[in-house]
Amino acid sequence: MIAGSRLEKVLASGQFAVTAELGPPKSGDITQLKHHAEALRNHVEAFNITDNQTAIVRTSSIACGAALIQMGLEPVIQMTVRDRNRIALQSDLLGAVALGMKNVLCLSGDHQKFGNEPGAKGVFDIDSMQLIKALKDMRDEGKFIGGESLEHPLEKIFIGAVANPFADPFEYRVDRLEKKINAGASFIQTQCIFDLERFKKWMEMVRERGLHKKVYIMGGVTPIKSLGAARYMKNNVSGIIIPDELITRLQGAKDKKEEGLKICIETIQQLKEIEGVAGVHIMAIAWEEIVPEIVERAGLYPRPAV
Amino acid sequence: MIIAERKPFAQIKEMLAPYQRICVLGCGTCVTVCMAGGQKEAEELAALIRIQRKQDRQEATVEAFTIERQCEFEFIDQVLERLKGYDAILSLACGIGVQTLVEHVPALRVMPGLNTKFMGYPVAQGVWVERCLGCGDCVLHLTEGICPITRCAKSLLNGPCGGSAEGKCEVSKELDCAWHLIHDRLASLGRLSLMAEIQPPKDWSSSHHGGPRTIVREDVKLDRGE
């Protein structure tokens, strides 16, 4: 056990873990985010709070995380390297720890071009790999990137990273996972899985190298609400693969929402059967209220007590 | 070389509005090769300004000529007297040329006629690409000659992000993913293990983030008094 967060405890116990994503609002009013968190309280171990996802200005991840902690819930703070340099990232991490946050997820972040401030200067002072390593060194060596020592040892944090088996070059995606483990990642959340065949192939390569024993891999899933949403993702989101069969299946369905849900639930059930998959991360952005139903129908309810 | 593009004419017109005796000054080096600010472009632009002035009934003398390099004092010195005869100089050099002129001859009023874009090269007739950001600490030996600082939209140092798809960058299907190119090149040279090494955070103080840079080479300085 490294940090002893609830998420880590469930993963370490060998039980299939569940996390869900919450997207902060484009305002200073986080009532709805708190409302969603409350509704999901008993259905997930922890809540990922996105960091200005798709480069759209939103309430900060750590601020929302603090609100969750006040509610007795557990956040997974997302940190991208797009908007903050190493000074700000390290400072914010210290702040997050001071407020009681234990889980941190490191990402590159979508390019600023996609958001509502396309003229912004992308920072990218360090990359996600270097961020993982930096957080690990702060935690384990008590050192900042520049080499100076922290004044006081850091409360332990559980460091996560993302993996995208659907990005290219495909052969490299397992190398990259290994690199993230070597940098200091203890858990992984993957990009949304729609192409299970490709995911299984990736997991096979992961197991060949024994990487599933070195890191907890949580498969990412997203319930698709409509045919339009599926088509949009297929054509416009780079690094997501939506197989044609899935589009056809949605086309043929009377109730698209129900079909999208079924696909999501079936994916989770399949993930549970894949050796080396330690949990699921549900990304139902703008459809958070559906998460309890997904968790229940996927047979993941009640959540274990740890 | 330095790649530049002519400013929109409307902007040039506005900049020059207060002046009567105008010199469009070309530069014989990079901007000549990238067809933005050589003798030919200087003459064309001067002709355009004359027509506009005539149409707008604003008096002006507009002349065009070119010097070999606007970014060296010696070349400026050769035409110094002539330059002093104008109210304004529209420099068709890169931003460095404009600043060299002003620094060397503070009495001159110099306007930029070009937007200086980047350091790069032509890949086809009429197509120029950016290839170096002058980061001050070159890593091309780690990537077998493909610059991740410039060509990766996030200047990543540790491999392709999750947005790399089918060889293209998440930013645009028109752009190659630099790290996909690097990956394939390293693989073909049997050097893929390089990508497994965690590259530490870059020291950006050697780039512009450390403020404007100066190189002093004692071995070639003239004023050593030896």
Ligand code: SF4
């Ligand atoms: S690594 Fe730096 S110096 Fe080398 S080509 Fe790229 S930007 Fe230029």
Ligand code: SF4
């Ligand atoms: S897709 Fe490739 S080039 Fe584009 S930001 Fe990601 S790694 Fe860089």
